[in-house]
Each structure stands twice: as structure tokens, then as C-alpha cells.
Amino acid sequence: MPVSAPTVLPPVTDPSTAWLVVDDIALRYGKRTILEHLSFALPxxxxxxxxxxxxxxxxxxxxxxxxxxxxxxxxxxLAGQVLSAPGQITPPEKRRIGMVFQDYALFPHLTVAQNVGFGLRGRAGADQRVAEMLDTVGLAHAAQRFPHELSGGQQQRVALARALAPQPSILLLDEPFSNLDVALRERLAGEVRDILKATNTTAVLVTHDQHEAFAMADVIGVMADGHLQQWDTAYGLYHQPANRRVANFVGQGAFVPAVVVDEHHLRLDVGQSTGDQTVFATDDVMTHAPGTRVDVLMRPDDVVHDDASPVKARVLHKAFKGAEFLYTLALSDGTEVLSAIPSHHDHAIGEAIGIRLDLSHVVAFAHVAE
Known part of the structure; x- marks a missing residue:
């Protein structure tokens, strides 16, 4: 099944035009606050x-x-109707919401077709709808099998077909791929995305795995301590994180102290043996005043392997990723950075290698003393 490229949806500037609106909600258990000021909208x-x-x-x-x-x-x-407000709640069974759970929740004594048709009992055209959904998820051949005869990925697609069969107004997926191995997880996330797009289904996924989020979602909300930290595309979260929490959670990287020179330049210690500090130019406009100490986020792709560079870094750790190694490098002043280097460059722990910094895009936050 082909995997579609991510579709970047424009932000919903007018919540009245959105399909799902979560409007400044809070959720408390006694004095304990679980969610606070949570707002987002989805077309x-x-x-x-x-x-x-x-x-x-x-x-x-x-x-x-x-x-x-x-x-x-x-x-x-949802669809212009208030489902929840303080003292007001529409029961789950009347919301036309589909759910896909972490453990699939398939009925072991029912066939695949019977599982998919469970929510359609008594409806006209139920058999045709079941056949359509099994064809959509690529399991028409398995209609008469039982769940235990299927792989984990196939069981998850059965659960998806069952949730989509009643044509819900929105589909909710709760850590749906956590029981699968890593390679299958990402592939299935792409397949599920294709199915949701083909059926024009509005969906909300929750996960702790950023790779699943990147593979499946148009827009991602990073949460911490019951608050939404940033609501953005995967690209925006990675390259323009709103704060340190987002920067640390999405992708990998390290913070390097620097000083703002002017609106287009900053100076940072790149660990040269001479101790000299180097000024880097950037097209980005610095939001911090000249002289301000900042911490610059360096992603692994910002630290480029270059044997000809006078700047040297010592290999502290390395992790083989197949096409590349992820190296943890120490600059001469002890600052640690990460670098993604093609795997045919197999350097030994303790070896000094040449690097250069490619700071074409700068993300800087106010300096935090160690």
C-alpha cells in the first residue's frame, strides 16, 4: 500500500469553520489539574x-x-455541536466517534468480517459496507479468518476497519501502534494515514512516539504537564520549536552557548584549540538584543563532518543507524554536540574528527546556566 507524502494543512484561524474545536478546556480531579487552557481546532x-x-x-x-x-x-x-461543557456532556455512544485502542480490542470468537460489522448490526447494507472496509484496509482475503490467525499489523487494520465502518464523525486513536515493532510501526502509520485520507476521515491520534506522529499527522500538538506547548507541522516543530521543552522532545540536538553580536550575527565557542570564538552569520533575525547570552540549538544535521576543517571534535559515543552513525562529539572546551554522519565514515571512540557548523537556520533561547 503506497504511503502518501504529508499534507500540510493551513492553520484554522476561525474556529467556527473547524470540524473539531477544543476551546480552552480544563479537566480537574478535586484539587489536581490534569489539563488546563487546552485549545486547538481541526478541519x-x-x-x-x-x-x-x-x-x-x-x-x-x-x-x-x-x-x-x-x-x-x-x-x-464537533461539527458545530457542543459535546462537552461544564455540567453538560453528550454520552460517548451519541457522539458518532470511532475509537481504535492500543490493544485492538477485537473479539476473538468472531471472524474478521464479524468484527468489522459489529457496529453495523441491524443496518441495511451492512454486508456491503463490511466488504468495502475490508477492501479499503487490504484484508478482503482474510474476511473469514479469526484474529489469532492474523499478524499484529493485520489485527490493527481490522480494528481500524471496524472503527470506520459506521462512518464516524471523527476517529480517535489511542497509542494504536505501541504493541508493534519499530519498523512495522512507522510503515503501518503511513498506511493508516492513506486510509484516513482516502475516506476523508477526521482523526486525532495520541502517542509518545514522534516518528509515528511525523508519519501520520498533518498537525501535531506537543504536550507537557497538561498544557499544549506548540501546535504545528512536524517541520515547524523540528526547525522552529517554540520553547526548550519542544526542542528537547522533538528530534535530537544539543544547546551551545553563544552571544548575540547583532541582528544577523552571533558568536559561539566552537571548541578550537586556540580558544578563539567565531562569528557566524545567519539570514535569521535575532530576537535577542546584542550582547545577550543565548543557547543555540544544534541538530545533528547542523554539525557536518569535514576532514579539512580546523575545528576538531573527539568522538565520545556512536550509535549505528544503518545509513548513518549518530555521533556524540566533544569540542575542546567540553561542549557536547551530536552529528549524523554517513555510516561509511566509521570513526573510533576517542578519535578526533574535523567538523564545521552549518547554521543556515538558528534557533536560540535565553541562556540557562548549568
Whole structure:
């Protein structure tokens, strides 16, 4: 099944035009606040992901959208209808919401076709709809098999077909790929994305895995401590993180101290043996005043292997990634950076290698003393 390229949807500037609106909601258990000031909007056919570590509130947000949790403030609207508000909650079974769970929740005594048709019992045309959905997820050949006869990836596609069969207004996916191995996880995320796009299904995924989020979502909300840190495309999160928490959680990188020279230049210690500091020019406009100490985010692709460079770094660690090594390098002053280097450059631990910095795009935050 082909994997489509990510579709970058424009932000929803007018929530009244959005299909799903989560409007400044909070969720509290007594004095404990789980979610606070959570807001986002999603157009019809859009795929969103709430991304964050365990305990950040992403699953609670999904459960609130599903109607399993009452909210303390704000409102949740779907297709213009208020589903949740303080003291008001539409029951889950009346929301026309589909759910795909982490453990698939398939009925072991029912065939694949019977599982997919479970929510269609008594409806006219149910058999035809089941056949359509099995064809959509590429499992028409497995209609009469039982779940235990399928692979994990196939079981997940059955769960998806079952959730889509009643034509829900929105589909919610709760860590749907966590039981699968890493390679299958990313491939299946791409396949599920294609299916959702083909059926014009609006969906919200929650996961702690950024690779799943990148493979599947149009827009991603990074969460921490019950707050939405940034709502953006994968590209925006990686290259323009809103704060340190997003920068640390999305992708890999290291912070290197620097001083702003002017709006287009900054000076940082690149660890040369002479101790000289080098000024780097950038097309980006510095938002910090000249003389301000900042920490510059350096991604592994910003630190380029270059044997001819006078700047040397010592290899501290390396991780083989197949096409590349991810090296942890120490500059002469002890500053550590990461570098992604093609794997035919197999350097030994302790070896000094030449590097240069490609700071075509600068992300800098106010300096934090160690």
C-alpha cells in the first residue's frame, strides 16, 4: 500500500469553520489539574496528533473528546455541536466517534468480517459496507479468518476497519501502534494515514512516539504537564520549536552557548584549540538584543563532518543507524554536540574528527546556566 507524502494543512484561524474545536478546556480531579487552557481546532479530513511523554495529559484529552471524561472549563465542539461543557456532556455512544485502542480490542470468537460489522448490526447494507472496509484496509482475503490467525499489523487494520465502518464523525486513536515493532510501526502509520485520507476521515491520534506522529499527522500538538506547548507541522516543530521543552522532545540536538553580536550575527565557542570564538552569520533575525547570552540549538544535521576543517571534535559515543552513525562529539572546551554522519565514515571512540557548523537556520533561547 503506497504511503502518501504529508499534507500540510493551513492553520484554522476561525474556529467556527473547524470540524473539531477544543476551546480552552480544563479537566480537574478535586484539587489536581490534569489539563488546563487546552485549545486547538481541526478541519474536516484533518489528522492531528497529541504528542508527549507519559503523564502529560494527552490520553486524558482524547478521553474528554470521546466523552469518557467531563471537563471543568471550556467546551468541545464537533461539527458545530457542543459535546462537552461544564455540567453538560453528550454520552460517548451519541457522539458518532470511532475509537481504535492500543490493544485492538477485537473479539476473538468472531471472524474478521464479524468484527468489522459489529457496529453495523441491524443496518441495511451492512454486508456491503463490511466488504468495502475490508477492501479499503487490504484484508478482503482474510474476511473469514479469526484474529489469532492474523499478524499484529493485520489485527490493527481490522480494528481500524471496524472503527470506520459506521462512518464516524471523527476517529480517535489511542497509542494504536505501541504493541508493534519499530519498523512495522512507522510503515503501518503511513498506511493508516492513506486510509484516513482516502475516506476523508477526521482523526486525532495520541502517542509518545514522534516518528509515528511525523508519519501520520498533518498537525501535531506537543504536550507537557497538561498544557499544549506548540501546535504545528512536524517541520515547524523540528526547525522552529517554540520553547526548550519542544526542542528537547522533538528530534535530537544539543544547546551551545553563544552571544548575540547583532541582528544577523552571533558568536559561539566552537571548541578550537586556540580558544578563539567565531562569528557566524545567519539570514535569521535575532530576537535577542546584542550582547545577550543565548543557547543555540544544534541538530545533528547542523554539525557536518569535514576532514579539512580546523575545528576538531573527539568522538565520545556512536550509535549505528544503518545509513548513518549518530555521533556524540566533544569540542575542546567540553561542549557536547551530536552529528549524523554517513555510516561509511566509521570513526573510533576517542578519535578526533574535523567538523564545521552549518547554521543556515538558528534557533536560540535565553541562556540557562548549568
Amino acid at each position: 474536516q479530513g484533518g489528522i492531528a496528533c497529541l504528542l508527549g511523554p507519559s503523564g502529560c495529559g494527552k490520553t486524558t484529552a482524547l478521553r474528554a473528546i470521546a466523552g469518557f471524561e467531563p471537563i471543568s472549563d471550556g467546551a468541545i465542539r
